[in-house]
Amino acid sequence: MTSTSITGVTITAGIPHHAKHILTEDAIAFLANLSRAFEPTRQHLLQARIKRQAQIDAGIFPDFLPETAYIRNDPIWRGAPPAPGLVDRRVEITGPTDRKMVINALNSDVWTYMADFEDSTAPTWFNLIDGQVNLYDAVRRTISLKTQKKEYSLRTDKSVLPTLIVRPRGWHLDEAHFLVDGRPISGSLFDFGLYFFHNAKESVAQGFGPYFYLPKMESHLEARLWNDTFKLAQDTLAIPRGTIRGTVLIETILAAFEMDEIIYELREHSSGLNCGRWDYIFSFIKKFRNHAEFTLPDRGDVTMTIPFMSAYVTLLIQTCHKRGVHAMGGMAAQIPIKDDAEANKVAMAGVYKDKLREVLAGHDGTWVAHPHLAHIASEVFNKHMPTPNQLFKTRSEVKVTARDLINPYVKGGKITEAGVRKNLFICLGYMEAWLRGVGCVPINYLMEDAATAEVSRSQLYQWVQHGVKTVDTGVVITSSWTQKLLEEEVAKLLKDAPVGNKFREAAAHIRPEIAGDKFSDFLTTTLYDEILNIDKAKL
Structure with a gap:
């Protein structure tokens, strides 16, 4: 237990000795303010998810919202223009926030690094607080690590390091170690708030800004909650609105029907959408799990070229480019196979083919999970996208219907x-x-x-x-x-x-x-x- 002087705040864990500068009284007060402002709305939106699932179980399947048709049909409005450090994002590396990973990612030959508090981080108290320490040092370019085997530090042969983007946890997750008025704070607000409070001004001084990836959203109202959070956070620290940028991971089937609306809600803070392919497949199965006609085959048969995945990709690219924001591709999760040259050759050829599909479809960049895959993705995007992005590729020929987005057909798919x-x-x-x-x-x-x-x-x-x-x-x-x-x-x-x-x-x-x-x-x-x-x- 850690005592604080902030009324109503209880921290049910100790603060690591190297993180005393992270959980300061001012930072704790900032988090409490965010929680009190937005926790009621978060809970309301989480209840809305439960009600929507009940509707799907009853056979009321997703469709484009009639009440927001005016947003989708308005050809004029745009998201924010690309922010400093986000104009060119052709290869992004992703991974957790442990110190070695942060250093290796920033030393990689990529354009941006998504430091992940979400899917690739188990949210132990130490992992979260240590991750904040690591990002604090990374923003200031002072991060280093000495182990028994090796010393790690930032490269000095690069004039510009990859732009740092942070992914906080999704709206559904709590942070049980940090209580505000007796209730756990949102994991989203905890991760976002600590990083923003300590690094927003410093990152701007370093030439980029406080940038985020926003996960697991299921509606444009959840994007509105993020936008309101951004505005309050910026106003509190006297930072101009629009300094924050958020890229939304479209990784739920429901969000796919509200992509225009999600960009619209975030307008001045939007930096595009991303195809979160694995979570998207999970969401498809999860939402339709009680309907036998949506049964999918073995995971290996559910590729990006099957109908509902292809429709999702093309609609995302069309929507983003219509609104002037980036359309980011998905993850290459392969790891180099060091002990089998032939198997590694086959695996890397698969990575190349997948990245080629993305760039030709119109994506402005892509993800890799391992630094050794960066050169493959870079080779593909440099060859087929010689400009910093391809926002000019409108994909106006795309006509995606509601049925296209939920078409479960997989040619040749098998369950084994x-x-x-x-x-x-x-x-x-x-x-x-x-x-x-x-x-x-x-x-x-x-x-x-x-x-x-x-x-x-x-x-x-x-x-x-x-x-x-x-x-x-x-x-x-x-x-x-x-x-x-x-x-x-x-x-x-x-x-x-x-x-x-x-x-x-x-x-x-x-x-x-x-x-x-x-x-x-x-x-x-x-x-x-x-x-x-x-x-x-x-x-």
């Missing part, structure tokens, strides 16, 4: 026992790491995070609930059969697992989620209580 086992393996591998306080983990040469684990978990639920049959073994996927496979996969993992592993605990958490009768909104919320006290020894 191998697919069931792969999903179980990914869930166990990711959840085990999360329970140890690690938010992203390499599995089979892919960097898996919360989004990819969610796809696996939701597919298992969907397949059990609708009793689909595997094409390779002809088995009906039932709860008992899936539980049997779960135990087999756990046994395999335990053979080589180190002492202190959390695979049994992970299995206990995933077991009810794949029985076909329980579906938690997010894995991370179900696991959150397990990691609240994970790092007391570090404080």
